[in-house]
Amino acid sequence: MQENIIPHNFEITNQERTQLKGHKALLLWFTGLSGSGKSTLANAVEQALFNQNIHTYTLDGDNVRKGLNSDLSFAPSDRTENIRRIAETAHLFIDAGIVVLAAFVSPYKKDREMVKKTVKDVNFVEIFVNTPLEECEKRDVKGLYAKARKGLIKDFTGVNAPYEVPENPDVTIDTTQTPIADAVKTILETIQPKLQA
Numbered sequence: 001m002q003e004n005i006i007p008h009n010f011e012i013t014n015q016e017r018t019q020l021k022g023h024k025a026l027l028l029w030f031t032g033l034s035g036s037g038k039s040t041l042a043n044a045v046e047q048a049l050f051n052q053n054i055h056t057y058t059l060d061g062d063n064v065r066k067g068l069n070s071d072l073s074f075a076p077s078d079r080t081e082n083i084r085r086i087a088e089t090a091h092l093f094i095d096a097g098i099v100v101l102a103a104f105v106s107p108y109k110k111d112r113e114m115v116k117k118t119v120k121d122v123n124f125v126e127i128f129v130n131t132p133l134e135e136c137e138k139r140d141v142k143g144l145y146a147k148a149r150k151g152l153i154k155d156f157t158g159v160n161a162p163y164e165v166p167e168n169p170d171v172t173i174d175t176t177q178t179p180i181a182d183a184v185k186t187i188l189e190t191i192q193p194k195l196q197a
């Protein structure tokens with residue numbers, strides 16, 4: 001299918017876009033259970049970066065699943081396709097010179113590895129939002145855990161679908177132990193050297 005696809009070389013390079021912006025592009029990948037605080041944390045980090053004149057964009061589970069990936073379910077193969085499309089989207093944003101914050105449950109190690117390969121290791125920062133299941137379930141902001149426990153949602157991560165814990169994340173945050181402001185500080189300190197143009 002790919003044999004007649006020949007990429008065009010455009011004159012403006014990624015390096016030139018990086019110079020124009022004054023910072024490198026990165027993908028900050030927030031993974032964790034539903035309700036763990038991925039979006040809240042991504043939102044706070046994005047605000048901090050924006051205030052430093054860094055060009056950002058956030059891709060978030062619920063938003064992407066309403067549009068680009070509205071055809072996908074939560075079956076394992078569809079979750080993999082969800083993450084593959086997001087990885088390719090993030091890759092385009094990175095080529096454009098933008099710091100992308102992506103907040104997805106992304107429960108499978110192999111899918112997160114695929115993201116890392118797609119955007120290249122140097123651009124990838126894995127942030128494990130390690131809030132315990134009991135706390136996520138207690139928060140149950142969207143009422144989904146209650147539904148899953150009643151058997152109304154199949155394949156719900158942490159209840160009747162697996163979450164594979166990251167082995168070597170760049171940052172781990174348990175939102176029951178670490179205030180958001182401290183978590184933001186830790187993440188900013190981790191990425192600062194990687195942002196240097």
Ligand code: PPS
Pocket residue numbers: 033034035036038039060061062065074078079080082083103104105106107142144153154155156157
């Ligand atoms: S995944 O696993 O990465 O493909 O999931 P993601 O695209 O991040 O979507 C997660 C949000 O969808 C809601 N939701 C579910 N999550 C997990 N399992 C099942 N079965 C499910 N059904 C719906 C849930 O609100 C997730 O949002 P967050 O923001 O993570 O709470």
